[in-house]
Amino acid sequence: xxxxxxxxxxxxxxxxxxxxxxxxxxxxxxxxxxxxxxxxxxxxxxxxxxxxxxxxxxxxxxxxxxxxxxxxxxxxxxxxxxxxxxxxxxxxxxxxxxxxxxxxxxxxxxxxxxxxxxxxxxxxxxxxxxxxxxxxxxxxxxxxxxxxxxxxxxxxxxxxxxxxxxxxxxxxxxxxxxxxxxxxxxxxxxxxxxxxxxxxxxxxxxxxxxxxxxxxxxxxxxxxxxxxxxxxxxxxxxxxxxxxxxxxxx
Numbered sequence: 218x219x220x221x222x223x224x225x226x227x228x229x230x231x232x233x234x235x236x237x238x239x240x241x242x243x244x245x246x247x248x249x250x251x252x253x254x255x256x257x258x259x260x261x262x263x264x265x266x267x268x269x270x271x272x273x274x275x276x277x278x279x280x281x282x283x284x285x286x287x288x289x290x291x292x293x294x295x296x297x298x299x300x301x302x303x304x305x306x307x308x309x310x311x312x313x314x315x316x317x318x319x320x321x322x323x324x325x326x327x328x329x330x331x332x333x334x335x336x337x338x339x340x341x342x343x344x345x346x347x348x349x350x351x352x353x354x355x356x357x358x359x360x361x362x363x364x365x366x367x368x369x370x371x372x373x374x375x376x377x378x379x380x381x382x383x384x385x386x387x388x389x390x391x392x393x394x395x396x397x398x399x400x401x402x403x404x405x406x407x408x409x410x411x412x413x414x415x416x417x418x419x420x421x422x423x424x425x426x427x428x429x430x431x432x433x434x435x436x437x438x439x440x441x442x443x444x445x446x447x448x449x450x451x452x453x454x455x456x457x458x459x460x461x462x463x464x465x466x467x
Contacts (some may be wrong), residue, residue, distance in 0.1 A: 259402065261372045264384045266361065267405030273432040273436055282431060283308045283459040284357075288436075288451040290317065299431040303449065308312055308459040309361055311353030328466050329354045335466045345415040348394040353411040355388065355396055356421060360433070362388065363398060373397065378408055406433075417443070430456040 224312070269275045284307040289300040301324065306314040313329040326463075327350050328335040334347040341347045355362045363370065367390060373385035376399070383399040399409040413421045419442035423435035436451040 226261055240260070255454045258375050258384070261370070261384070261386070264400060264405065265367060265370075265386070267439045268360065268400055268407065269364055269405075271405040271433065273428070278361040278366060281309065281358070281361060281430075281456055283461065284454065285457055286451050286454040288453070289447060292445065301454070305357055306462045307354065307357050308462055308464075309358060310365055310465050311351075311354070312459075313350075313464075314464045315357075316464075321419045323467075325465060327353065328464055330464050331464075336456060344391075345417070346392055348414045349370075349412065349417070350447060352391060352394065352414065352421065354395050355390075355414045356410050359396075359398060359410055367382050375402065383408060421441075429454045432456070437464065452457045 269278065272278060285305070287302065289306045291300055299319075301317050301319045303315060303317050306312075311329060311331050314326070316326045317324045321440040326335075326337055329350050334350040336350070339351065342432055361417055369388065371387040371389060373387050376383055376385055378399055382402045383409055384402050387395050387397045387401060390443065394414045395412075397411045397413075399411070400406070401408050406426065407424045408436070409420060411418060419440065422439040423437070424439065425436040426433050426444075427436055428434075434451075434454050436454070438449040438451075440447045440449065443462050
């Protein structure tokens with residue numbers, strides 16, 4: 218399994234100005250220009266405000282104490298009945314567990330418990346490997362991570378992702394470990410996230426967004442990494458009290 222499986226934004230103050238004179242009915246007022254269309258990127262605060270609103274609002278995101286989700290992993294080869302299953306448990310900001318199993322037998326378990334990371338019950342001592350698990354945990358509920366750590370975010374400007382303009386927003390972990398969210402500048406939705414750790418990179422695209430408990434979650438994740446491409450297809454997501462989750466290392 219790839220390691221990839223692994224104050225609200227300030228509103229801009231409006232300056233008071235006298236109203237413009239009304240135009241005759243036969244000459245309707247022209248549409249207000251969109252800064253993004255003129256090629257001038259919108260302030261990052263505005264982009265983030267749109268993102269947090271799209272996912273349910275900062276208060277709703279930060280109110281989530283625990284998340285439990287489960288589903289299957291499709292790699293394009295295995296039949297639906299023989300696909301591995303996965304379960305993720307998350308208690309933001311730093312407790313996470315992802316277990317992959319096939320036919321009821323555990324195949325891999327990744328755990329983040331505060332400052333410690335584990336793989337299959339053994340503590341991960343290499344910094345790069347531990348950082349990859351931390352970034353996977355961050356990606357598992359990315360809108361909330363951006364809201365919680367917005368003071369640390371780095372604006373990397375705009376880029377094209379297909380026919381869409383995206384804002385690149387980086388969340389640094391260390392000088393050689395970071396996660397970059399690609400945010401659609403129109404909708405505010407996070408289209409993709411790229412994790413980079415010591416030269417290793419993995420990208421996850423998010424699809425099939427649905428609301429759960431007033432918060433928007435992706436129900437499909439396409440993961441691209443060194444081991445190829447896999448799709449995590451989510452079947453169920455629950456928002457639960459953190460006290461109901463167990464982060465066993467095995």
